[in-house]
Amino acid sequence: MKTFVSAEKAVCADEQDLSVLRAFVEDELMIRPSLGDQFRVGFFSADHSSQTDSSEIIEIKEMTNVMRILGKAFNSLRKDFLMYKNIIKGEYEENIEKHVSNLWRHINETAQSIEANHKKKLTMIRESFRQQLADAIAVIKTQYEGFYSEKINAFITSEAQNTFSMKLQTMLNKIREKELTIKSLEAQMVEHQNEALRRFQLMLGEEEMDTETIKEENSQYRQQIDKLQIKIIALEDAVKRKDNTIEKLDTDMVNVKKKLDKDQTTIVMLTAAYEKLTNDFTKEREAAINMNIKHKKEMEIQMALSEKQDKQAAYSHMWVTSSMEPWDG
Known part of the structure; x- marks a missing residue:
């Protein structure tokens, strides 16, 4: 200025x-x-x-x-x-x-459906095999408690086997004794017949012998011979009955052994089926566990990607907001 x-x-x-x-x-x-x-x-x-x-x-x-x-x-x-x-x-x-909500709901519904189907399948398989096992056990139990219980108790234990052997040996000894008795009686019968024939010849040779005495002696000899024949027939019938009893016992023993072998085979098959069921159940349980682990990992990856996208979106929003700030002057 x-x-x-x-x-x-x-x-x-x-x-x-x-x-x-x-x-x-x-x-x-x-x-x-x-x-x-x-x-x-x-x-x-x-x-x-x-x-x-x-x-x-x-x-x-x-x-x-x-x-x-x-x-x-x-x-x-x-x-x-x-x-x-x-x-x-x-x-x-x-x-x-x-x-994300739809995807999460779809994944949850799918996982729940798979889990429900798996549980339903496991339940059906368990019930089926449990029923089969129960039926088989009931059949075996009925068979053992019914017809075979006495046979098995008689032939399975060593005491019963010893008793049966002793009885069989006793019966065989009795049969041998009866056979000896039969042979002895037959020999006696032959001897009496020869003696009677000899006496008859002697009596024929002796003229002074009374006819009535000869008839009485012949009658006595015939009665003795009839008694001996009746004893021989009874003894033969007893021997036949013993033989039939022994054959029947042998047949029953063979049948019992066969049925025991069959029952043992059935038990082995049921045991194998039970082991197979256990292995299948273990495998299905492991598969279900692996499937659940896989679904969890997929969900974690999906959530991590979603969080990463959210963070990227937030960073993009912050950058755009900072770049679009109004100018001062």
């Missing part, structure tokens, strides 16, 4: 010219637009507060207005873009949540 006043004094010779110059400068300043409230324009171009020519002021003002309008339009577009971005982001997050 001091420089401006000294320049006016240097140009103007007196106070009147100085007042005229000041009035001219003030009029010029009122007509010419200023770049700011505090700006002043000197008489010379070097004294101006800026080097902008007066002819450029209007263009600068128009350009300033255009820039102001563009700035407002840009701010409006930026607000619209942020709003559109938030709407798209909300719709995208909603779609992701909906898709």
